[in-house]
Amino acid sequence: MSGTLYLIPVPLGPGQPADALHPNILATIRPLTHFVVEQAKSARAFLKAAGTDHPLQELVLEELNEHTRAVDIERLLAPLRAGHDVGLLSEAGCPAVADPGANLVALAQHEGIRVVPLVGPSSLLLALMASGLNGQHFAFHGYLPAKEAERRKALSDLESESRKRLQTQLFIETPYRNRALFEAILQTCQPSTRLCVATDLTLPGESVRTRRIAEWKKQTPPDFERRPTVFLLLA
Template identity: 60%
Template sequence: MNKGRLFLIPVPLGLTATDSVLPQPVIDRARHLKHFVAENAKSARAFLKSLPSATPLQQIEISELNEHTSPAALPELLAPLLAGFDVGLISEAGCPAVADPGANLVALAHVEGIQVLPMIGPSSILLALMGSGLSGQNFAFHGYLPAKDDQRKIRLRELEKDSRQEKRTQIFIETPYRNRQMLETLINACAPNTRICVATDLTLSSECIMTRTPAEWRRQEGPNIDRRPTVFLLQA
């Protein structure tokens, strides 16, 4: 029996029209899939409803894969693929398998010889880098930094030092309710000539991307980033 294909289906980064951020071939593919693995089943159903799906939602199989999923449960998620059905992998927002637990399923699919097909869609990390004015030739994404203030400050200074030595843009994210603390730490921990970019609500009508030095951040009022999806970047 032929194996199914694993399609990596991007989704919007927030509440916006699906066809404004996703190419039509991605929408068409997602509309006709009947098996999905999603970070959150509820949001996946909302996404499929927005397309709308060619299959009634109650007939679509959605399995969850998130940070709480045990590695031992991953083989079961491949069962439809091994039975010959195509499957769509969906993240909570943006591109699956990038800063996303779906990467574990993709890795296992390769082990099982299943074809993996990434599809085009919005990535907050790349969109933030594109709009930052910082180096796109050499960059690194670090996910979440330490939550405690003193540890976060130490880590930021390490990243700043690496950025200065390697001419590298450093990219990271924060839990939205700690965004303001992250920006305050950046302003206070970074050297005067370091450029700090804050990219908020990417692809939404409220999108805002600002790149400033610490002194400029202190002088000028910044965007409201409290509890809003935000990507942070720095280049020393």
């Protein structure tokens, strides 16, 4: 029989795993010996803090990230096929959501391997919960284009779609470009459109603010320089 692929959530920032994860999740992690991770170094640090029944040097960690070739992903199923349970880790938050681990999950599902998602922090859902925007109808778009003209067109299209469908639009940016994206939103979107900026979710500096574009233009910009941020808008 094949093993089980456990989708293991990781805290969204510094801190002890026990502060963000239920004890049952930590108990599931400890006996595992095989993991698929984005970066081995940070994964080892997480597993050391979370606790493991095995010496760290005996754990088998295979990397799956944006540099992994599609032809190399299938071999990551080998431990599962051999009957070993495997833990899939993201760098932060829930694996397989805006995360390259989704490719491994797709292959596991195709082969009929059991996939078990474990409960943990998701910046996207936490931001949506706290935004006050439409939580019944929403869409996540990942990263918007970095070039200014393309980014403004993408924002205009998202705003139009939001107005047409009453749909909350969620997107993110590389933290050092947060301000450029924020300014593009203010310059592109209509004054009545609501924008939520959710920064450092679950961390000591957490901030979630929702304002209309017209109101944002009158206020001091959020303090989100180089800090993980989710943007949400509803026209």
